[in-house]
Amino acid sequence: MNWYAIGNIADIPLRGARCVKTPQGKIAVVRTAENEVFAIEDHCPHKGGPLSQGIVHAKAVTCPLHNWVISLETGKALGADEGAVKTIALKNDGGELFIALESLMVAAE
Secondary structure, rough: OEEEEEEEEHHOOOOEEEEEEEEOOOEEEOOOOOEEEEEEEEOOOOOOOHHHHEEEEEOEEEOOOOOOOEOOOOEOOOOOOEOOOOOOOEEOOOEEEEOOHHHHHHOOO
């Protein structure tokens, strides 16, 4: 797997996110209050809302447009909503963050 540097964990506030643009599309890189970091597609499966601008809570993010809650671990909508976004492999190496774009390409097929 090829890993691509995307920044440092310190660049993302606790319970916050940043958007990373890739050739395969935008990715939301999300940091939880517990200091875990996840990478998912940056569009809600409902109406395409920017998940990187959503509210982070526990291991989920709430879409800023229509309040859909998306699991950061699985990419699936929680509760009564249905749909999912792709998750992207992410590695935290001493605070430096790396993503594997291959995981996004494979998931898209």
